[in-house]
Each structure stands twice: as structure tokens, then as C-alpha cells.
Amino acid sequence: MATEESKFWGIHTLNDNLFLKDSIIAIGWSEMGNLTLLEAKREAFKEKYMQVYPNAKKGSIATSAGMLYRFCHEVQIGDYVVFPSKINREVNIGVIEGAYSYDSAQAEYVQTRKVKWLKHLPRTVFSQGALYEIGSAMSFFSVKNYVEEFMGALNKKTNELFSAEAEDDSVGATADDIIESTKDFILKELSRQLKGYDLEEFVADLLGAMGYRTILSPHGGDSGIDITAYKDELPPRILVQVKSQDSDIKEATIQSLKGAMREGDYGLFVTLSNYTKNAHKYLERTPIIRGINGTELVELILKYYDDLSDKYKKMIPLKMVYIPVMKSE
Known part of the structure; x- marks a missing residue:
């Protein structure tokens, strides 16, 4: 099971069935090709990204190239992944079992990793703060603030997680985070x-x-x-x-x-x-x-x-x- 040294990653997709049925996680940018052919440096990923997507907005280059680099090189076998699926409104937690693999048979999600799904939990068993963190606008990201909650979800039974009577202390902080993010965006x-x-x-x-x-x-x-x-x-x-x-x-x-x-x-x-x-x-x-x-x-x-x-x-x-x-x- 999860240890305190385990890293937790979050991921989103438009193809929930691919992740759940094939037991993988994947990201797109198929035009980038096989990422293992690039030098294992962030700058090399940025240079390649600019070549492949010359019309990309300046602000998106470092972000997108960084996600690709992390998915390929920073994620380790044994790390954990949290994936919120829209088709059933569940939070799926799994362990990464495979190294990075380029799957040319996929139409879009060619950058892949094998995953063993450990738990599929209703969103209602998590705090608003945890749900907000994994609702990140990024496709692939590091989970930092609510690692203990997701780690606990792996080690507890579902009925031990959910409490209909308990007030969610993270609600106020989550609301403030959303408001502040909106203000930052406007400015x-x-x-x-x-x-x-x-x-x-x-x-x-x-x-x-x-x-x-x-x-x-x-x-x-x-x-x-x-x-x-x-x-x-x-x-x-x-x-x-x-x-x-x-x-x-x-x-x-x-x-x-x-x-x-x-x-x-x-x-x-x-x-x-x-x-x-x-x-x-x-x-x-x-x-x-x-x-x-x-x-x-x-x-x-x-x-x-x-x-x-x-x-x-x-x-x-x-x-x-x-x-x-x-x-x-």
C-alpha cells in the first residue's frame, strides 16, 4: 500500500473508458512522438514542443512541455495516481506499474503508462479541498496538499471515510481559493x-x-x-x-x-x-x-x-x- 514516500499524481482525460478498461493512464500531444527519443532534460522538451507547435502561446509552452517531461521521466513505478472520472463521478486511485511507453496504435493518447486501479470511490467521501485539488485545469499534475487524504482512502474502508454528519472544514478554504484564483485571472x-x-x-x-x-x-x-x-x-x-x-x-x-x-x-x-x-x-x-x-x-x-x-x-x-x-x- 501507499507509504509516506510515495508520490501522488493527478490526471484528467476525455476518454474515461480508455483509462478504466485498459488499466492505463495517458496524455496526448501525439505529434511529439516517442518522448524517450528526446534528451532527458526539460529544455529539450521545450525546444521540441516549440518545433512541433510553432503557434503555441508562449505561456503554454513551459507548462505543456513540463507535463510531458514529468510524465516520461519524473513519474516512478510505485507512485500513485488519482483520476477523477466524469462518466460515473468517481475518484479512481491506482499504482503505477509500468514505465513510460509510446503507443502509436492510439489515436491521440499515445503517451502511456500501465496502472493497477486499487480503489474506485464516490466523490462524496472526499473533502471539497481534495476534490478542488484534483480538479486542476492541467492534464497532468502533482498532488501535494491532500496527499494524506488520498493515502488514507487507500488504507480505509469506504464506510470509514464517509460521514454524512461531519462538516467539511475545507469548504471555506476551497471557496476562498476559487475566489482568489478568479481575482488573479482578472488582474x-x-x-x-x-x-x-x-x-x-x-x-x-x-x-x-x-x-x-x-x-x-x-x-x-x-x-x-x-x-x-x-x-x-x-x-x-x-x-x-x-x-x-x-x-x-x-x-x-x-x-x-x-x-x-x-x-x-x-x-x-x-x-x-x-x-x-x-x-x-x-x-x-x-x-x-x-x-x-x-x-x-x-x-x-x-x-x-x-x-x-x-x-x-x-x-x-x-x-x-x-x-x-x-x-x-
Whole structure:
């Protein structure tokens, strides 16, 4: 059975029957050919991947090549694998019994390893945290956080695992992880896709979704004001400055916004990063200027997402889902 030294791996597939009936695990990328023909170095796998998939996105090259390398060279006979099957909503745990093998007879899943399936358990016997970990977006990955739970599942009877009365302590942490991952995704997409004037246009659209009437300043203007916003046809006027820089905003930068304001105006400063300590103090002393950092901007996006224009919904694709949370005390 499993030992504390055993490594646990997680894997996904679109062909559950192949894994369960043939007692194998496998990953695709058939165009990569036999992986044992490559030098056993990550860099060699990356170079080959770029040759085979020249149009691959830069961020996916290291991830995909890394999965192939680990599947071929890091996985050892005697390691354990956790495979959530969709056809029966079970969690299957097995032990790796074979070395890497290239199976050219397969249509897609040519990179294979023999497995002996030890247990097929209903998802309900696992904590939400464990299910979340093996729900990784990656095809092949290392299981780290809930190894003890999966190891325990191998050594216990099913009726010892399931407790309908016990509250799942991992629910709250899992919900927080999902929320934080979503926020990280939004901020990364904003930083990647929206720079300079593009971010200004996005902020104007977000303000519109919040109920403000906005006027974008002409590109190249020297007033330091990127957007003028009104709640209705009457004052006050809100002058907005937007910065897409990665470094934190300094006090002097906010002071330039203050200098462009007239009596009765309010100011809004929006950045994807944050503010320096002195800039925070300046904002506290100047209540007519509101500073929004990257984290706060993401919160507003989540709140008003449904009212954003379709252009930005496509840029930041999100789906409304319900997630379990801890019961109120």
C-alpha cells in the first residue's frame, strides 16, 4: 500500500473508458512522438514542443512541455495516481506499474503508462479541498496538499471515510481559493491586454456600467485627465486618471491630478498596481480624491460584470457559478 514516500499524481482525460478498461493512464500531444527519443532534460522538451507547435502561446509552452517531461521521466513505478472520472463521478486511485511507453496504435493518447486501479470511490467521501485539488485545469499534475487524504482512502474502508454528519472544514478554504484564483485571472488579463489608452477605455466602460456618464479625453492631451465622469447631468464633475504601470503610484503623481482639479471637482485615480506609503497618506489627507488599486478594481469588475460591454466580457470570460461556503455560526 501507499507509504509516506510515495508520490501522488493527478490526471484528467476525455476518454474515461480508455483509462478504466485498459488499466492505463495517458496524455496526448501525439505529434511529439516517442518522448524517450528526446534528451532527458526539460529544455529539450521545450525546444521540441516549440518545433512541433510553432503557434503555441508562449505561456503554454513551459507548462505543456513540463507535463510531458514529468510524465516520461519524473513519474516512478510505485507512485500513485488519482483520476477523477466524469462518466460515473468517481475518484479512481491506482499504482503505477509500468514505465513510460509510446503507443502509436492510439489515436491521440499515445503517451502511456500501465496502472493497477486499487480503489474506485464516490466523490462524496472526499473533502471539497481534495476534490478542488484534483480538479486542476492541467492534464497532468502533482498532488501535494491532500496527499494524506488520498493515502488514507487507500488504507480505509469506504464506510470509514464517509460521514454524512461531519462538516467539511475545507469548504471555506476551497471557496476562498476559487475566489482568489478568479481575482488573479482578472488582474493578469487586465495587465496583459490593456495598456495605456486601452485601459482608459476599459475604465470608462466600467464607470458606465456603474451608472456614470463618461467622456474620454483626446489621446495625447497634456491635462493629465484621462476621463471625465458625471453621475447625472449636474455637477459634481469627477476627473479620472488611469495608470497601467507595474510600479506603485507615488504621491507626486496623485498631486498632478489634484493640480488639474477646480473647486467642486472630485478626483479618481485608478491603477492596476498599488500606492506607495506616502501616496496612501496623501489620499487620506485629501478625501476629495479616491484611489483605486488593482485589487479594488477587480472587486468592482466582479460586482458590475454583467453590465460591461460584450467586448470586455469576451476579453475576461467569466461564468456565474455557485460554490459551497461554510455555514454561518
